[in-house]
Amino acid sequence: xxxxxxxxxxxxxxxxxxxxxxxxxxLAISALxxxxxxxxxxxxxxxxxxxxxxxGRSPIRLEQLFYQCDRVGVGSxxxxxxxxxxxxxxxxxxxxxxxxxxxxVTLVPGxxxxxxxxxxxxxxxxxxxxSRVGAAYTAELGAMTAGGEVDAIEGMxxxxxxxxxxxxxxxxxxxxxxxxxxxxxxxxxxxxFISSILLHLSYGYFYDQVVxxxxxxxxxxxxxxxxxxxxxxxxxxxxxxxxxxxxxxxVGTATTSSVVTAICAVIACxxxxxxxxxxxxx
Numbered sequence: 001x002x003x004x005x006x007x008x009x010x011x012x013x014x015x016x017x018x019x020x021x022x023x024x025x026x027l028a029i030s031a032l033x034x035x036x037x038x039x040x041x042x043x044x045x046x047x048x049x050x051x052x053x054x055x056g057r058s059p060i061r062l063e064q065l066f067y068q069c070d071r072v073g074v075g076s077x078x079x080x081x082x083x084x085x086x087x088x089x090x091x092x093x094x095x096x097x098x099x100x101x102x103x104x105v106t107l108v109p110g111x112x113x114x115x116x117x118x119x120x121x122x123x124x125x126x127x128x129x130x131s132r133v134g135a136a137y138t139a140e141l142g143a144m145t146a147g148g149e150v151d152a153i154e155g156m157x158x159x160x161x162x163x164x165x166x167x168x169x170x171x172x173x174x175x176x177x178x179x180x181x182x183x184x185x186x187x188x189x190x191x192x193f194i195s196s197i198l199l200h201l202s203y204g205y206f207y208d209q210v211v212x213x214x215x216x217x218x219x220x221x222x223x224x225x226x227x228x229x230x231x232x233x234x235x236x237x238x239x240x241x242x243x244x245x246x247x248x249x250x251v252g253t254a255t256t257s258s259v260v261t262a263i264c265a266v267i268a269c270x271x272x273x274x275x276x277x278x279x280x281x282x
Contacts, residue, residue, distance in 0.1 A: 130233050146250060
């Protein structure tokens with residue numbers, strides 16, 4: 001009896017192990033399929049835009065592009081400014097208290113300016129856009145997909161990817177660096193304000209130290225990361241919206257998945273970008 005019990009336990013353990021491996025394999029296959037669909041959407045969107053240009057026509061409607069830029073850029077400015085002000089204020093205050101122990105509180109302007117330009121501003125701007133604009137893109141395109149409007153656009157001979165995806169992607173791709181710059185300025189202003197009150201650093205001295213420590217490579221690094229994050233958010237949001245199935249419930253599920261996926265992708269790409277930048281451009 002004991003031998004039979006041990007054999008049954010071993011069999012159950014083996015089945016559980018096989019089941020776990022199967023689940024991991026299914027997740028890997030699903031992830032690869034998602035990546036393949038993303039690449040296909042990018043390829044087809046580029047092909048539709050190229051065909052339109054080859055015919056001597058504008059690939060996208062300018063009024064639609066300007067409308068999307070207004071939504072992404074102007075509409076996100078208040079939230080980016082408010083978030084960056086409080087983050088810069090908090091960062092300068094906590095950094096100043098720690099550096100004051102060692103008598104080097106004068107390094108606060110350099111630490112805040114470089115950190116915001118290279119890291120904080122692009123990352124938090126990407127998170128704001130993923131949660132605000134990415135969710136809106138997915139919900140809009142998801143509702144159109146569930147309602148059959150995308151199929152109707154295709155039936156009229158209009159490239160749905162060119163008409164729906166291209167202006168949204170281009171708007172968020174172009175506006176993310178601009179919002180990142182707004183975030184940098186707001187964060188530095190917040191840090192300068194709290195530094196003048198608590199750390200007794202004048203605004204003139206703070207500005208001089210920012211100019212001294214902030215290098216062009218820091219600005220370029222932040223700008224390139226912003227472009228990358230904007231492209232990632234735009235592609236994921238549009239793809240999730242066009243892949244909706246299941247009606248209203250599917251739209252809600254796709255919107256949640258879009259925000260979570262975009263934020264995780266932005267953070268992962270930020271980590272990889274930092275490793276590459278530090279390695280090749282120290």
